[in-house]
Amino acid sequence: MSVAAAPQLLDFQHTYADALEGLYVPWQGAVAPEPRLLVLNDALARELGADPEALRAPEGVAALAGSVAPAGSRPIAMAYSGHQFGSLSPRLGDGRALLLGEVLDVEGRRRDLHLKGSGRTPFARGGDGKAVVGPMLREHVVGEAMHALGIPTTRALAVVATGERVRRETSLPGAVLARIAASHLRVGTFQYASLTGNVELVRRLADYAIARHHPDAAAADNPYLSLLASVVDVQAALIARWMSVAFVHGVMNSDNMTISGETIDYGPCAFMEAFDPAATFSSIDHGGRYAYGMQPALAQWNLARLAETLLPLVADDQESAVAAVTPVLESWWTRYDAAFLDRLRAKLGLGGDDGGDDELDATLVADLLGLLRADRVDFTTFFRAAAATLRGDRARDARGLLLSLPAWDAWEARWRERLGEAGRSDAGAAATADAMDAINPVYIPRNHAVEDALTAATVGDLAPLTRLVDAVTHPFVERADLADLAAPGPEDDIYVTYCGT
Numbered sequence: 001m002s003v004a005a006a007p008q009l010l011d012f013q014h015t016y017a018d019a020l021e022g023l024y025v026p027w028q029g030a031v032a033p034e035p036r037l038l039v040l041n042d043a044l045a046r047e048l049g050a051d052p053e054a055l056r057a058p059e060g061v062a063a064l065a066g067s068v069a070p071a072g073s074r075p076i077a078m079a080y081s082g083h084q085f086g087s088l089s090p091r092l093g094d095g096r097a098l099l100l101g102e103v104l105d106v107e108g109r110r111r112d113l114h115l116k117g118s119g120r121t122p123f124a125r126g127g128d129g130k131a132v133v134g135p136m137l138r139e140h141v142v143g144e145a146m147h148a149l150g151i152p153t154t155r156a157l158a159v160v161a162t163g164e165r166v167r168r169e170t171s172l173p174g175a176v177l178a179r180i181a182a183s184h185l186r187v188g189t190f191q192y193a194s195l196t197g198n199v200e201l202v203r204r205l206a207d208y209a210i211a212r213h214h215p216d217a218a219a220a221d222n223p224y225l226s227l228l229a230s231v232v233d234v235q236a237a238l239i240a241r242w243m244s245v246a247f248v249h250g251v252m253n254s255d256n257m258t259i260s261g262e263t264i265d266y267g268p269c270a271f272m273e274a275f276d277p278a279a280t281f282s283s284i285d286h287g288g289r290y291a292y293g294m295q296p297a298l299a300q301w302n303l304a305r306l307a308e309t310l311l312p313l314v315a316d317d318q319e320s321a322v323a324a325v326t327p328v329l330e331s332w333w334t335r336y337d338a339a340f341l342d343r344l345r346a347k348l349g350l351g352g353d354d355g356g357d358d359e360l361d362a363t364l365v366a367d368l369l370g371l372l373r374a375d376r377v378d379f380t381t382f383f384r385a386a387a388a389t390l391r392g393d394r395a396r397d398a399r400g401l402l403l404s405l406p407a408w409d410a411w412e413a414r415w416r417e418r419l420g421e422a423g424r425s426d427a428g429a430a431a432t433a434d435a436m437d438a439i440n441p442v443y444i445p446r447n448h449a450v451e452d453a454l455t456a457a458t459v460g461d462l463a464p465l466t467r468l469v470d471a472v473t474h475p476f477v478e479r480a481d482l483a484d485l486a487a488p489g490p491e492d493d494i495y496v497t498y499c500g501t
Contacts, residue, residue: 009060010050010113012072012101016183019208022201023193024076029066029098030119030129032176034163037061038133038462039140041157044180048105048113048157055158064178065160066098066118073100073113077121080188081195082255083305085289090195092188092255093123096131099184110212112184113157116177130166133159134454135498136177137465139266141453145445145472146263151241152234153263154181173458182262185209187306188255194309203313213260222324224313229328232303233335234261239299240339244347245444246272246379248292250282250497254302268497271444273488275372275379281447281497296340300332341365347383347440348415349390349424349432356422364418367411375403378488383440387433390419441475443482448489 017024042052054060063070077094084092097116105111116139117131140156147153162174185208193202210217210227220226238261242249249256250268258264268282277293285291290298307325315321341358344365345351372382381401388396389412402408424432445468453464471485478486489495 008071009054009063010048010070010072010101010103012070012074012103012113013110014074014101015110015212016078016099016102016112016208017074017076020201020205022196022198023079023189023205024099025079025093025122026074027077027098027121028069028075029115029176031067032062032065032160032162032164032174034161035061035065035067035176036161036163037064037158038161038175038457039137039156039159039465041140041144041155044155044157046106048103048111048180061160064115064158065162065176066115070100075100075115077123078184078189079123079192080186080255081191082186082188082253083191083302084253084255085285088191091123091192092125093192094121095124095127096120096129102183109182112179112181114179114181114184116179117162117174118176128166130162130164130174131176132166132168132172133161133175133458134172135267136175137454137457138269138450139177139179141445141450141465141469141472142266142269143263144469145443145475146247148473148475149241149245149441149444151245151247151263152182152238152261154179154265156180181258181264182260183212183258184264185213185259186255186264187257187259187302188253189259190306190309191254199312202309206310206313209259222314224310225324225328228303228307228310228314228325229331231259231261231306232328232332235299235303236332236335237261237339238263239296240336240343242295243292243340244343245441246275246292248272248279248281248290249295250280250285250290252290252295252298252302254305257299257302257306259306270447270495270497271380273378273380273447274376274491275369275382276376277373281495283496283498296333296336299336300329303332304329337362347436348386349419349436350422356418361418364411364414368415371402371404371407371411374407375401376491377401380441380444381486381488383436384442387436387440390429390433390436392429438476442478442486443471443475445472446485446487446489447495449485 045052062068075098079093081090082092098118100113102110120129136159143153143155157180158178160176164174165171166174193205206224214227214230217223217226248270256265270281272279272292278291280288280291311321314324385398389398453468456464471482
């Protein structure tokens, strides 16, 4: 399949394609009839060593839309399997996406450039291979917000309107997302390799994952068991960060869990407002499988699926392999609980080497979350208000958010006592509050604000989107002109998200 090449935009490499034949199909994107740049992430482009102006030029926009292959690229549709809502789909793959190649950024980090919505591939399973403006811009907004919050994430380099209409519930404007990732290796990639029955293919994939993401595992007595432990570690840290900002991924299928520990595939995602472990937003998550409070357990479940694929590499016989991986999987809760407690301690002005008792602090955190749940307190607003409480700012005191005042007063007394033990109250209260404000955001992608911005963008008005991105990429600095973006949506608003496929 031949196509005219675009000018040299990036210096592409292809270690995945070179090492892992059998896990992809060479392919070419569909031609976008009238590609038009909606968003270009200039700072990310420069981070990749690209010239933003060259990407803005017609040839650059055509390349970002998938219409032409940039010079040096080798577009491929990646193969993977996945458990979707608990049911195995043996052959998923990039049904509407292409990996153009890898780029070494200005810091020497290897990163994928991937197009989403670039047309039907052999993995399309009857789909049209297209994407639409709203969901692709959602990926941009949420990815940039997560990055600003310090959460490992894929990011949008660009969103390009294709100039065609795509049929979903209605006819919508088409778009392509140009996505940057540490890699697109997924638990589902290992599942696909395993399902081929080719142990050497699984070994090549595992060796590639070790070299690219977990190099310390190579020196371990059992590199493949060490790989599993490393992925457990990075995922425990990632999910703890999700939980600490009330992020609900919405579709934690095993093909949506990366080996690198980055967040990927912002489909029916949302940020929870009123605290509720049962919060779920996806239109297809009827049983609440991927609700906020279920995310740690589902991450462990996905990691068990990864472990299954590694069994032939871990030991020569299955019984020994299972005995080896089981303690690693069982360590999930210790690793996750420690990571989550560290995040919540910091959000409350605690943490570090302050002589705290883990069990007592875990109880303090659990009791707080119980209060927030009982009174349906906005999670994000609470932690900024808690800092105001330490400053003695009665107008913004956290007490004003609670209904169960005796229970709050008792909890606040315990919190202040704990801060005192850590030397972080009284004279140090202002500094503690400042430290809390440095990690507790004012701005997240509030669901109503996201929908307003995407609705406007779909009909050509990008101003609300630009304003929202400005807020969520500077999440810790309060600005009077953005007060509406800090406020929760209407309490009676039942928010539903969709995959966009």
